Amino acid sequence: MKKYGKLLYLGIIVLFLYLPIFTLMVLSFNKGKSMSAWQGTSLKWYIEMFRNEEIINALGNTLTIALWASILATIVGLLACIGMNAMRDKSRSFFMGINNIPLLNADIVTGISIMMSFMLFGISLNYASVLFAHITFCIPYVILSIMPKFKQLENQTYEAALDLGATPLYAFFHIVLPDLMPGIMAGFLLSFTMSVDDFVITHFTRGAGINTLSTLIYSQLKIGVRPTLYALSTVIFVLVLVFLIFINIASGKGESKISAKSASKEDYDYKGSSPFKKFAIIFGILVVIVFAIKFTPTVPGKVTEKGVVYVYNFGDYIDPEVVADFEEETGYSVVTDYFDTNEEMYPVIKNSSARYDVVCASDYMIDKMIKENLLAKIDFRYIPNIVNLQENIRHFTESFDKDMSYAVPHTWGTYGILYNTKMIKEVPIGWSDLWAEKNKGTIIMPNSIREAYMIGAKMLGYSINTVNEGELKEITELLRKQKPLVYAYGNDNARDLMIGNSAALGVVTSGEVLYAMDENPDLNFIVPKEGTEVWTDMWAITSRAKNKEGAEAWINYMLSEKAARKNFEYLTYGIPNKKIKDLTDNPILNPSDEVLSRCETLKSLGSKGDDLYSKYWKDFKS
Amino acid sequence: MNSMKKLFSVPFICFILCGTIVPMGVIAYYGLTDREGLFTLKNIMEIATVDHAKALGMSLLLSFLATTICLILAFPLGLILKDSKLGKKGFMVFLFILPMWMNFVLRTMAWQVLLEKNGILGGLGIINTPTAVVLGMVYDYLPFMVLPIYNALVKIDNSVIEAAYDLGADYKRVLFKIIVPLSVPGIVSGITMVFVPSLTTFAISNMLGGGKVNLIGNIIEQEFTASANWNLGSGLSLVMMIFIVISMALIEKFDRNGEGNMI
Numbered sequence: 050m051k052k053y054g055k056l057l058y059l060g061i062i063v064l065f066l067y068l069p070i071f072t073l074m075v076l077s078f079n080k081g082k083s084m085s086a087w088q089g090t091s092l093k094w095y096i097e098m099f100r101n102e103e104i105i106n107a108l109g110n111t112l113t114i115a116l117w118a119s120i121l122a123t124i125v126g127l128l129a130c131i132g133m134n135a136m137r138d139k140s141r142s143f144f145m146g147i148n149n150i151p152l153l154n155a156d157i158v159t160g161i162s163i164m165m166s167f168m169l170f171g172i173s174l175n176y177a178s179v180l181f182a183h184i185t186f187c188i189p190y191v192i193l194s195i196m197p198k199f200k201q202l203e204n205q206t207y208e209a210a211l212d213l214g215a216t217p218l219y220a221f222f223h224i225v226l227p228d229l230m231p232g233i234m235a236g237f238l239l240s241f242t243m244s245v246d247d248f249v250i251t252h253f254t255r256g257a258g259i260n261t262l263s264t265l266i267y268s269q270l271k272i273g274v275r276p277t278l279y280a281l282s283t284v285i286f287v288l289v290l291v292f293l294i295f296i297n298i299a300s301g302k303g304e305s306k307i308s309a310k311s312a313s314k315e316d317y318d319y320k321g322s323s324p325f326k327k328f329a330i331i332f333g334i335l336v337v338i339v340f341a342i343k344f345t346p347t348v349p350g351k352v353t354e355k356g357v358v359y360v361y362n363f364g365d366y367i368d369p370e371v372v373a374d375f376e377e378e379t380g381y382s383v384v385t386d387y388f389d390t391n392e393e394m395y396p397v398i399k400n401s402s403a404r405y406d407v408v409c410a411s412d413y414m415i416d417k418m419i420k421e422n423l424l425a426k427i428d429f430r431y432i433p434n435i436v437n438l439q440e441n442i443r444h445f446t447e448s449f450d451k452d453m454s455y456a457v458p459h460t461w462g463t464y465g466i467l468y469n470t471k472m473i474k475e476v477p478i479g480w481s482d483l484w485a486e487k488n489k490g491t492i493i494m495p496n497s498i499r500e501a502y503m504i505g506a507k508m509l510g511y512s513i514n515t516v517n518e519g520e521l522k523e524i525t526e527l528l529r530k531q532k533p534l535v536y537a538y539g540n541d542n543a544r545d546l547m548i549g550n551s552a553a554l555g556v557v558t559s560g561e562v563l564y565a566m567d568e569n570p571d572l573n574f575i576v577p578k579e580g581t582e583v584w585t586d587m588w589a590i591t592s593r594a595k596n597k598e599g600a601e602a603w604i605n606y607m608l609s610e611k612a613a614r615k616n617f618e619y620l621t622y623g624i625p626n627k628k629i630k631d632l633t634d635n636p637i638l639n640p641s642d643e644v645l646s647r648c649e650t651l652k653s654l655g656s657k658g659d660d661l662y663s664k665y666w667k668d669f670k671s
Numbered sequence: 672m673n674s675m676k677k678l679f680s681v682p683f684i685c686f687i688l689c690g691t692i693v694p695m696g697v698i699a700y701y702g703l704t705d706r707e708g709l710f711t712l713k714n715i716m717e718i719a720t721v722d723h724a725k726a727l728g729m730s731l732l733l734s735f736l737a738t739t740i741c742l743i744l745a746f747p748l749g750l751i752l753k754d755s756k757l758g759k760k761g762f763m764v765f766l767f768i769l770p771m772w773m774n775f776v777l778r779t780m781a782w783q784v785l786l787e788k789n790g791i792l793g794g795l796g797i798i799n800t801p802t803a804v805v806l807g808m809v810y811d812y813l814p815f816m817v818l819p820i821y822n823a824l825v826k827i828d829n830s831v832i833e834a835a836y837d838l839g840a841d842y843k844r845v846l847f848k849i850i851v852p853l854s855v856p857g858i859v860s861g862i863t864m865v866f867v868p869s870l871t872t873f874a875i876s877n878m879l880g881g882g883k884v885n886l887i888g889n890i891i892e893q894e895f896t897a898s899a900n901w902n903l904g905s906g907l908s909l910v911m912m913i914f915i916v917i918s919m920a921l922i923e924k925f926d927r928n929g930e931g932n933m934i
Contacts, residue, residue, distance in 0.1 A: 055751045062748055063766065065810065069781030070773045072791075076784070125682045132680025144680070146919050150691050153863065153915045155871030155888060158908045161895055162694030169697060185690030188683065197822075239768065246771045249874075266776050282773050289772045293765050392896040496882035498897055537799045538882025542783070551788040656706060656899070663898035667722040670885040 070286065077279035081568060094280040103265065103369070104281060111245055111261040114176075116335060118183035119240035125184070126191030126236060127229070133192075134199050145196070151186045152193075159186065160253035167254070168400045175256035175403075182254040183247065187240035194236035198229045234331070241335070252393075256403040260387065268364025268387035275365070292334065358599035360385045361394060361405040363586070366459075368619035371612045379606065381599045398423055398591055406594040407603050412585045413499070415456045416449035417653035424455045425590045431601040432457070434608035439625035441642065445583050445650045456587035457604050460622040462559035463583055463640060463648060464500060465576045467544070469569075472553035479578040480508045483554060484527075489534045491553035493546055496538035498666045499651055500582070501528060504556065507579040513649045516658040525665045532669075547572060558584065560622030562637050574637055580647030585625075695912075701905035714906020723890060723907065730886040733801055734869035737808035741816040741865045742858065744809070749820040749857075750850070753827075767814035775811070779878045782807055786879070799881025807875040808865075815864035823857025824850070859925040863918035871911055887911065 077095070081088030098104055133141045151159055163182050167174060202225060210220040248263035255264065266278050364387035372383050386405070388394040391414040397403055398418065410418065418424050429435055435457070442458055450456050466477050472491065477483075483492050483504070495501050503513040505524030515521065536552045543555040548569045557565070562574040588607060590600040606612055613626035623638040633639055640648075654662065705711045717723055770778065785791050786798040786806075797803045827850060835845045851858075873888035880886075887907065894904035 055755070058747065059751055062744065062813075066767070066770050066813070069778050069785065069810070070770055072781040072785055073773060073777055076781075125686060128679040129683030132677050132683070135674075135676035136680075142923060144684075144687075146923060147687055147691065149919055149922065150695070150915065153867045153918055155868070155891070155908070155911065157873065157888070157892055157895065158698065158871070158911070159694070161901075161904075162698045163690065165697045165701070165901075166689075166694045181690065185686055188686055192683075242768055242771050246775055248775060263774055263776065266774055278774075279777065282777055286769075286772050290769065293769070390896065392899060395899065494882075496877070532883075535883070536788075536881065546787065549787060549789050551793075659898050660900060663893065663900065664722075667726075667885075667890060667893075670889075671722040671725040 073279045074283045074286070077276055077283045079276060082276060094276040095284075097275075098277045098280045098284075101277060103260070104262075104277060107260045107262050107265040108281070110176075110259060111263075112335075112338065114180055114183055114251075114261065115241045115244035117180055118187050118244045119237050121180075122184045122187035122191050122240045123233060123237045126188050127195060127233060129188070129192055130195045130199055133196075145192075148189045148192050152189045156247075156249035157253075160250040163250070164253040164396075173256060173403065174254060174397075176259050178254045178256060179251055179259055179261075182250050183244045186247070186250060187244060190239045190243060191233075191236035194239060195229060195232040198232035202228055238331070265364075265387070268389050355380045355382075356596050356599060357381070358383050358407060358596055358603050359405045360603065361398070361403075361408040362387060363409055364389060366409060366586075366620065367607075367612075368615040370619075371607075371615050374611065374615075375603065375606045379602050381596075381602060383603075401591075401593050404593060404595060405591055406596045406600040407588055408591055409459055409586055409588055410456075411651070412446065412449065412587065413651035413653050415587050415589055418589070419450060419455050420653065423592055425592045425594060425597065426454050427457065427590060427604065428597075428601060431598070432605045432608065434605050437608050437610065437613070437626050437628050439627055441645065442585065442625045444645075445648075446585055446587070448650050449652050456589040457608065458585045458587050458625050459607060460560060460616075460620065461583065461585040461625050462623045462638070463576050463644075464495075464503065464556060464558055464581045465562075465574055467547050467555045467557045467562060467565060467572055467574050469547065469550065469553045469571050470573055471571045472550070476573075477554060477575060477577075480504050481579070483556070484508075484531050484534070486534070488554055490536050492531075492535050493543045493552045493555035494531070494535050494538050495543070495556050496540050498662050500556070501538075501666070501669075502662060503582045503651070507577070507581060510579075513582055514652045514654065516654055516661060518661065521661060521665050525669045528669050558622075559637050559640075560620065563621040576636075576640055576644050578647075580649070583645065583648040583650050585650065698905045698908055701902050702909040703906070705902055706900075714903050715909060717903060717906060718910045723887070726885050726890050727887045729801070729884070730870050730888065733805050733884075733886065734808065734866050737805050737812065737869045738816075738862055738866045740805070740809050741813050742862065744813065745816040745820050745861065746854075746858075748817055749824045749854075752821055753824045767817055770814075776874070779807060779811070779875060782810065783878050798879065799883050801880070801884050803879040804876050804884050804886075807879040808869040808872065811872075811875065812865040812868055815868075816861035819857040819860040819864065820854060821857075823854040827853045856925045859921055863922060867915060867918055870914060 078090050078092070079087055080091040080093070129144075133144055136144070160182070163178075163185070164174070167178055172178065207220055207224050210224050211217065215223070246263070247261075248267060251261050252264050252267065255261075260268075262278075262281070269275060269278070358381050360383055362385055366387075372385065376382055386403070388397075391411050394408065394410060395414060395417070398405065398408060399421070415424070438458065442461055443453060445461075446453055446456065446458060466480075466482070468477050470476075473488070475482075482488065483494070494504070499513075502521070502524055505527045506513045506515055506520070508527060509520070509523060511517075511520045511524070537546065539546065543552075543557050544561045544565050546552045547555045547557070548565055550569070550571075557574075559574065559576075562572075566572050566574075588604045590597060590604070594600050607616075608626065610626065610628035613624050613629050614632070616622075617624045617626075617629055617632055623633060626633075630639075636644075702714050703710060703712070705713065718727065782803075783798070785793075786795065786803055787793055788798065790798075797806065831853075832845055832849060835849055840848070871888045871891070873886065873892040876884045876886045876889055891904050891907050891911070894900045894907065
């Protein structure tokens with residue numbers, strides 16, 4: 050009976066650990082894109098996964114970085130252990146203490162501090178910088194795995210070998226190393242796993258064109274993670290599972306008898322020649338897999354005569370076909386990198402840690418970058434397609450980019466309320482409905498400073514760019530009053546929560562509405578009567594662009610009817626292109642002039658303004 | 672001979688220097704200066720303001736809870752695994768490391784799906800509350816508690832335990848007088864390996880807290896990203912380093928041999 054209790058306990062813990070993983074696996078077979086609504090079984094994400102060059106590249110990067118980082122970290126770590134064991138106890142303790150810092154430090158601090166150091170010493174970010182950072186955080190795992198094995202070494206054997214005439218090197222490889230092997234292997238595998246799993250540190254230390262699976266997943270949060278990534282994770286997971294079971298069975302034969310008898314002597318079952326073999330098998334398989342993926346035919350960055358255009362864009366924000374068309378029609382080749390928010394993009398451009406030619410950014414960020422001379426004026430002689438741009442958008446962009454000389458709109462839209470017609474009796478008309486007691490627990494508000502304050506400002510009739518402290522205080526109070534009514538503050542998941550009927554009223558951008566209504570026919574959208582924010586995400590050329598002609602060709606191409614049409618169909622975000630009015634002429638994507646007259650655009654507030662907003666936001670959140 | 676051997680640690684020291692010490696120095700530099708580059712202690716003193724102190728208090732509370740739950744779950748688990756045939760080290764590492772091959776962001780998202788109002792576990796009603804955040808912490812960091820405790824437990828010589836029984840001790844006495852004291856180094860490692868990352872997390876509270884649970888990690892992240900105030904972000908990070916130093920001191924105290932028990 051007691052034994053069953055133990056097994057039950059073990060089972061519950063394992064269930065707890067594997068439940069989310071199982072969930073993702075199930076979702077990878079979901080026909081629809083949404084995380085919360087089941088729309089039938091399908092294998093389409095698996096098929097799409099193998100066709101997607103980006104995913105394959107990111108997978109290749111993830112594995113090569115992990116392989117190199119863990120090999121180098123294992124070597125450095127092993128040498129360090131040998132060295133440290135020759136030290137006095139005090140200095141050894143000191144180094145072991147320092148060794149713990151990267152393990153204990155918050156990832157974001159480690160990542161940013163490494164990035165800042167690179168910038169400070171003028172080292173540009175690239176593949177090598179990511180690798181360096183990974184080696185740095187892998188070494189501690191290796192050392193912590195190997196060090197205990199040193200304690201268990203029997204020095205007499207080593208000395209006996211020396212007495213019998215072995216050279217120190219020979220004795221090391223034949224006596225010491227086999228005993229250390231389990232630790233070395235554990236360190237190597239742990240490093241490999243940690244490197245694959247890392248997101249934050251990679252995110253801050255990567256250069257142009259370097260994406261790992263984690264950064265790819267994160268960059269898709271803006272548009273919604275595609276189930277191809279669940280499919281990929283499932284495949285990886287199953288492969289690793291099979292691989293590890295195989296290893297376990299292969300190495301368990303003939304040794305398990307000893308280990309079963311006495312768990313405390315578990316190390317003995319690795320003795321003999323098998324650790325080398327085991328290590329060699331694991332290592333060999335890993336290398337083969339990595340190179341098989343790395344050298345699949347989809348090698349990117351074929352440099353053509355006209356050179357490469359480096360594009361820095363929000364994740365999943367143009368139709369990949371448009372990129373291919375552009376390359377084909379103009380002869381440039383394109384390397385694209387992704388970010389999730391403007392604020393992540395900004396330090397990269399500002400410090401030119403990675404050099405991009407064209408960047409996509411939102412209105413207020415463009416404003417800031419113009420003020421800081423980070424953008425180059427566009428030569429409109431090379432942008433003949435500018436005639437396709439909708440006229441009414443100029444009114445908004447000209448509030449920060451006079452005469453439209455620095456940036457050209459890619460997408461635009463408004464913020465409004467997505468609501469569920471089945472869950473809400475009265476159709477909402479304005480922001481004030483988000484403060485109505487009857488809607489308690491069904492509201493999703495934005496989790497970003499500017500959007501939340503925009504809503505408050507509009508309710509109170511202030512400018513959405515106010516830096517008046519009294520007004521900000523009032524808005525903060527207003528937001529605080531609403532807090533008990535709110536189900537969640539979210540940016541990326543508001544749409545999915547609405548599709549899954551978890552909430553009845555959500556603040557979303559107009560770009561998400563068509564998709565959401567498609568997935569859940571009960572949803573509808575209004576632009577609040579108090580007025581709202583018109584946002585524009587724009588293409589701009591960086592002042593340090595190496596390929597300005599290519600950047601202009603890119604912008605010109607994005608304004609073409611063909612690109613606009615494809616991008617619209619891919620994104621369903623509003624695209625201000627006259628030529629595709631047949632698709633976008635509806636009040637959601639193209640509000641009437643009367644509605645637009647009550648709207649404003651966000652502007653940069655300067656660092657003092659930012660600090661003020663930050664202060665009140667923290668006050669509100671606490 | 673020994674001085675020669677010491678040289679083997681040179682590459683390691685180089686990495687530590689370039690990858691840990693110098694970056695920490697940079698954080699310290701930013702933390703102790705303002706936007707104009709002038710020396711100031713303001714960024715550090717900021718931790719005392721109501722908003723920051725509240726967030727720190729919440730972080731301390733939640734990570735304390737998460738650590739306690741992890742410990743309560745992990746210790747019996749370690750005992751079970753020590754006694755069972757399953758307790759082969761390879762299998763253990765396998766069981767607890769394997770989930771990490773599913774990406775961290777995706778794993779946490781999966782919890783979001785499960786706990787959402789209409790999710791399988793939606794009935795619990797804990798999504799967007801501190802409880803969900805604690806659950807996320809326990810989920811993500813439990814392996815870091817289980818592995819060191821398990822490692823410490825298997826190191827205990829069974830003959831010591833048998834001797835205690837032979838001398839007439841009951842199970843309770845053996846547990847508290849022998850097993851627990853001998854596994855203290857593992858417990859301490861486990862506690863720090865769970866407590867510190869829980870204390871500084873921002874992703875878990877963002878995804879499972881629905882933006883309603885404000886932790887010090889969220890504030891630091893916000894300063895580094897949305898507010899672009901790296902000086903304040905660095906200053907607050909420096910304060911957080913106090914906890915890292917305390918943890919290191921604790922590990923040092925209980926792990927005099929310097930062999931490390933974390934993994």
